[in-house]
Amino acid sequence: MNQKTSAEQAAVEIQGSKKKLELPFRLEYDPHKKSSSWFVPLLSILIALFICAVFIAIDGMNPITVYGKMLQGAFGSAFGISETLVKATPLLLCGLGVAIAYRISIWNIGAEGQFLLGAIGATAITIYFPNLPGIVYIPLMVIVGIVAGAVWGLLTALPRTYYQVNELITSLMLNYIALLLLDYFVFGPWRDPEGFNFPGTPMFLPSQLLATIGDTRLHIGVLFAIIAVVLFAFLILKTRWGYELRVLGANPSAAKYAGIKINKHILLVMMISGGMAGLAGMIEVSGVAGRLMYGISPGYGYTAIIVAWLARLNPWAMIVSSIFIGGLIVGGYSVQTIGLPSSMSLMLQGAILFCLIGGEMLSKFRVKK
Amino acid sequence: MDVFILLLTAAISSGTPLLFAVLGGILSEKAGVIHLGTEGIMLIGAVMSCIVFIETESLFVTFIACLLASGFLGLIHAFLSISLGANQIVSGLAITLFGTGLSAYLGKSVAGIALPVSVPKVELSWLEFIPVIGKVFSNLDLFIWMSIVLTIVLYLYMYKTSWGLHLKAVGDSPSTTDVMGISVTGFRYFHVIVGSMLMGLSGFYLIMAYSPNWIEGMTAGRGWIAIALIIFARWNPIYALFCAYFFGGLDALGFRIQLFEIPVPSYFLKMIPYFATIVVLMFVGWKNRNKPPIEPKSLGVPYFREQRF
Numbered sequence: 001m002n003q004k005t006s007a008e009q010a011a012v013e014i015q016g017s018k019k020k021l022e023l024p025f026r027l028e029y030d031p032h033k034k035s036s037s038w039f040v041p042l043l044s045i046l047i048a049l050f051i052c053a054v055f056i057a058i059d060g061m062n063p064i065t066v067y068g069k070m071l072q073g074a075f076g077s078a079f080g081i082s083e084t085l086v087k088a089t090p091l092l093l094c095g096l097g098v099a100i101a102y103r104i105s106i107w108n109i110g111a112e113g114q115f116l117l118g119a120i121g122a123t124a125i126t127i128y129f130p131n132l133p134g135i136v137y138i139p140l141m142v143i144v145g146i147v148a149g150a151v152w153g154l155l156t157a158l159p160r161t162y163y164q165v166n167e168l169i170t171s172l173m174l175n176y177i178a179l180l181l182l183d184y185f186v187f188g189p190w191r192d193p194e195g196f197n198f199p200g201t202p203m204f205l206p207s208q209l210l211a212t213i214g215d216t217r218l219h220i221g222v223l224f225a226i227i228a229v230v231l232f233a234f235l236i237l238k239t240r241w242g243y244e245l246r247v248l249g250a251n252p253s254a255a256k257y258a259g260i261k262i263n264k265h266i267l268l269v270m271m272i273s274g275g276m277a278g279l280a281g282m283i284e285v286s287g288v289a290g291r292l293m294y295g296i297s298p299g300y301g302y303t304a305i306i307v308a309w310l311a312r313l314n315p316w317a318m319i320v321s322s323i324f325i326g327g328l329i330v331g332g333y334s335v336q337t338i339g340l341p342s343s344m345s346l347m348l349q350g351a352i353l354f355c356l357i358g359g360e361m362l363s364k365f366r367v368k369k
Numbered sequence: 370m371d372v373f374i375l376l377l378t379a380a381i382s383s384g385t386p387l388l389f390a391v392l393g394g395i396l397s398e399k400a401g402v403i404h405l406g407t408e409g410i411m412l413i414g415a416v417m418s419c420i421v422f423i424e425t426e427s428l429f430v431t432f433i434a435c436l437l438a439s440g441f442l443g444l445i446h447a448f449l450s451i452s453l454g455a456n457q458i459v460s461g462l463a464i465t466l467f468g469t470g471l472s473a474y475l476g477k478s479v480a481g482i483a484l485p486v487s488v489p490k491v492e493l494s495w496l497e498f499i500p501v502i503g504k505v506f507s508n509l510d511l512f513i514w515m516s517i518v519l520t521i522v523l524y525l526y527m528y529k530t531s532w533g534l535h536l537k538a539v540g541d542s543p544s545t546t547d548v549m550g551i552s553v554t555g556f557r558y559f560h561v562i563v564g565s566m567l568m569g570l571s572g573f574y575l576i577m578a579y580s581p582n583w584i585e586g587m588t589a590g591r592g593w594i595a596i597a598l599i600i601f602a603r604w605n606p607i608y609a610l611f612c613a614y615f616f617g618g619l620d621a622l623g624f625r626i627q628l629f630e631i632p633v634p635s636y637f638l639k640m641i642p643y644f645a646t647i648v649v650l651m652f653v654g655w656k657n658r659n660k661p662p663i664e665p666k667s668l669g670v671p672y673f674r675e676q677r678f
Contacts, residue, residue, distance in 0.1 A: 348470070
């Protein structure tokens with residue numbers, strides 16, 4: 001009897017709650033709330049690893065083995081660590097480049113193309129000026145690489161400022177054009193005649209290569225990247241110009257009324273952004289590959305977007321995020337030995353980005369009683 | 370005349386994947402949600418279709434599986450950008466990265482296998498008495514007709530029904546729509562998911578009819594061209610049809626010029642659609658420089674009821 005009443009009561013309660021669906025708490029969105037700085041990225045990485053583990057498990061592999069293999073490949077040996085740093089260098093430079101554009105809400109996803117143009121430009125010097133004194137090569141290649149990338153960035157910025165063309169689309173179209181341009185050169189006029197049909201230019205002269213550190217493949221390009229971080233941090237966080245960029249990014253119409261010249265800033269920022277990626281391209285051909293070749297970039301320009309977001313556009317944090325993502329790429333290569341494609345790391349990157357923005361937004365909701 | 374027929378046929382068949390993707394993008398953007406995941410969803414649609422077709426050899430099951438997979442990715446985008454109010458551009462980029470990676474991962478087992486698929490043709494021999502056009506349209510495959518019918522249906526839906534009006538309202542002024550008693554969230558979810566399904570169909574068409582074997586990254590930027598075409602087509606399905614065929618034609622043209630042995634390296638011919646996209650958008654921007662923007666007015670702006678003003 002007693003039991004029945006309680007069951008009836010429960011039923012009534014359920015019915016009642018169905019009529020007036022009231023949660024004991026309320027979620028409130030607060031766009032200005034700041035989340036704890038390191039907790040959200042870390043948690044989102046863990047959740048992303050879990051999501052991808054599900055896919056790996058469905059595929060019939062043991063996710064722990066796969067992740068262990070990746071970790072081992074990326075950080076498990078001196079060679080692995082130096083490889084990770086080699087990958088982190090272009091990511092850091094491209095990441096800084098896209099981050100500065102994102103600060104004023106310019107969606108540059110053309111770092112890939114700008115990277116390739118930097119690589120092509122630097123290689124052009126070695127092809128067309130083979131007899132310069134050795135000492136001028138590296139500085140010249142650096143300058144040409146930066147300029148080539150900056151010009152490619154400008155090609156995105158000009159339609160944006162003068163014809164209101166969405167920079168996302170332009171920069172992406174330019175990526176595909178740059179990729180085809182690279183293919184044209186390495187399969188066509190610049191192909192090494194003694195290269196056994198390998199789609200690449202002849203190997204660079206020793207004076208055209210960046211010095212390496214010790215016995216590893218780690219090269220002094222890493223120093224360039226560190227200098228870039230310091231410069232970037234100073235420019236963005238300490239100067240009037242950096243402040244103007246912040247105002248522009250936060251509220252374009254306020255910036256307009258404050259007399260900040262938006263178009264000028266966009267052009268300049270896109271040139272800096274492209275120049276950084278171009279420098280990364282130069283470093284990659286001169287420090288790692290030693291020549292321009294087919295598939296020189298495993299998508300550094302796209303991955304840089306995640307490096308930048310993972311660090312929340314903070315230049316110092318980008319050192320950490322680029323090393324992490326660099327490790328992910330190296331780890332991606334090492335799973336090829338157990339028959340998985342290296343694009344696994346791309347899947348992980350996408351999942352991390354999902355969880356990151358999801359987590360960031362979730363942390364802006366407040367629970368209210 | 371024969372060349373023209375060939376070119377038109379090629380334009381339609383390479384324009385059809387673009388058309389599906391553009392229609393999907395239009396639906397999502399009309400509801401006020403920027404959707405940059407097109408490329409990733411197309412790839413997932415293609416790889417799912419490839420895998421499921423090899424397993425089942427049934428066009429219908431493949432079709433459904435493709436819709437489910439792409440709809441699921443659309444759901445993720447919808448959740449992030451509508452419920453959480455995340456940055457829609459970053460969310461879309463994440464979908465594209467994830468889709469590219471996952472499709473390469475899933476596709477490794479089916480890469481390079483030629484699909485034993487025969488897409489049913491719709492033969493309309495009574496059309497052949499019309500010169501040129503009749504010849505082209507009398508022998509198209511089922512999915513091309515599906516895309517044409519879909520274009521008309523979407524046009525009627527968007528401009529001639531009350532739901533279409535609501536859709537426009539949700540994209541232009543969600544707070545007003547909310548006051549009218551229409552669920553902004555529900556509308557946005559529905560259109561983002563259905564739009565994503567159409568993007569998935571684009572991948573389905575690409576692999577089932579256009580080039581029936583899986584190659585990693587086989588969409589080659591078509592998803593991004595489709596996003597550009599949304600602007601070009603002014604968010605109108607009928608314009609989208611012509612834009613898609615125009616770009617399909619450019620794509621096909623680059624391919625045909627090679628056959629005439631014109632001494633231009635093929636790499637430069639392949640650049641034509643990408644250059645054309647930039648040039649066309651610059652032209653559109655220049656032409657509309659003094660006009661008010663026609664895009665949905667709250668495109669990219671998340672809506673929260675507590676914050677309405």
